[in-house]
Amino acid sequence: xxxxVVIGSGPAGLTACIYLSRAMLSPLCIEGFIxxxxxxxxxMTTTEIENFPGFPEGITGPELMMxxxxxxxxxxxxxxxxxxxxxxxxxxxxxxxxxxxxxxxESLIIATGATAKKLNLPSEAKLWNKGISACAVCDGGLPxxxxxxxxxxxxxxxxxEEALYLTHFASEVLLIHRRDAFRASKAxxxxxxxxxxxxxxxxxxxxxxxxxxxxxxxxxxxLKTGKLEEIKVRGLFYAIGHKxxxxxxxxxxxxxxxxxxxxxxxxxxxxxxxVFACGDVKDKKFRQAxxxxxxxxxxxxxxxxxxxGS
Numbered sequence: 480x481x482x483x484v485v486i487g488s489g490p491a492g493l494t495a496c497i498y499l500s501r502a503m504l505s506p507l508c509i510e511g512f513i514x515x516x517x518x519x520x521x522x523m524t525t526t527e528i529e530n531f532p533g534f535p536e537g538i539t540g541p542e543l544m545m546x547x548x549x550x551x552x553x554x555x556x557x558x559x560x561x562x563x564x565x566x567x568x569x570x571x572x573x574x575x576x577x578x579x580x581x582x583x584x585e586s587l588i589i590a591t592g593a594t595a596k597k598l599n600l601p602s603e604a605k606l607w608n609k610g611i612s613a614c615a616v617c618d619g620g621l622p623x624x625x626x627x628x629x630x631x632x633x634x635x636x637x638x639x640e641e642a643l644y645l646t647h648f649a650s651e652v653l654l655i656h657r658r659d660a661f662r663a664s665k666a667x668x669x670x671x672x673x674x675x676x677x678x679x680x681x682x683x684x685x686x687x688x689x690x691x692x693x694x695x696x697x698x699x700x701x702l703k704t705g706k707l708e709e710i711k712v713r714g715l716f717y718a719i720g721h722k723x724x725x726x727x728x729x730x731x732x733x734x735x736x737x738x739x740x741x742x743x744x745x746x747x748x749x750x751x752x753x754v755f756a757c758g759d760v761k762d763k764k765f766r767q768a769x770x771x772x773x774x775x776x777x778x779x780x781x782x783x784x785x786x787x788g789s
């Protein structure tokens with residue numbers, strides 16, 4: 480019987496493990512294998528990170544995650560490199576079935592993150608994190624994007640925010656949308672449509688990315704005219720949404736209309752007592768490594784109090 484199991488090994492899950500370990504709770508972290516992309520979370524596919532506190536010279540995503548994992552291991556976290564297949568949260572102890580075993584636990588922290596939706600372009604895999612990104616706020620300020628033409632795909636508030644953010648660095652921002660009207664709020668649309676650095680490509684989709692070792696351009700198709708055009712850009716940012724990694728929960732905890740886990744106000748407590756959630760699996764607004772780490776700390780502290788009966 481485990482006191483606490485943490486599912487997920489991104490910044491949220493590993494930070495929770497550090498706090499739980501220092502509280503002498505000996506957490507078991509099921510870090511994943513291929514579910515949700517890769518063990519270690521989305522930062523494992525991020526090249527350069529310049530906005531995580533404590534690293535003035537920057538640090539790569541894999542290096543940062545290895546350091547955080549090593550810190551958790553140092554204080555007593557145990558790891559299983561397996562995927563969680565399903566859980567039973569309807570009775571206690573909770574039962575967590577991984578790809579290799581069934582584990583019983585008194586409490587559970589869900590930190591499985593969210594996977595960015597992609598366009599599945601022919602050259603996408605080759606150029607991912609080599610000019611193609613799903614987070615302008617994370618990557619847009621990197622040196623190789625500065626004073627370059629950058630493109631954002633999407634039509635919601637997130638796309639508007641990311642396009643506006645990129646104007647601080649880019650020479651021009653192309654906002655590519657497959658329809659002839661945005662679904663973003665009127666206020667956000669007003670900011671975007673009147674910004675001198677933003678050019679909108681209506682009724683258009685990206686057909687492919689161009690470049691060998693780094694993004695050099697994109698193929699864009701106008702859906703109304705059928706015209707195919709090659710445009711030189713240095714960065715392509717997806718703002719078409721994320722899918723929270725919650726399939727294994729089988730609707731046993733309350734989620735919102737988009738699948739994000741709902742927690743109590745100012746808390747990590749889910750709709751089931753003893754089950755906590757942190758990181759991008761519950762956060763669809765900020766989605767930053769540092770905010771995920773902070774929410775992992777909150778989940779660990781609340782879990783510790785739960786186990787103490789307070």
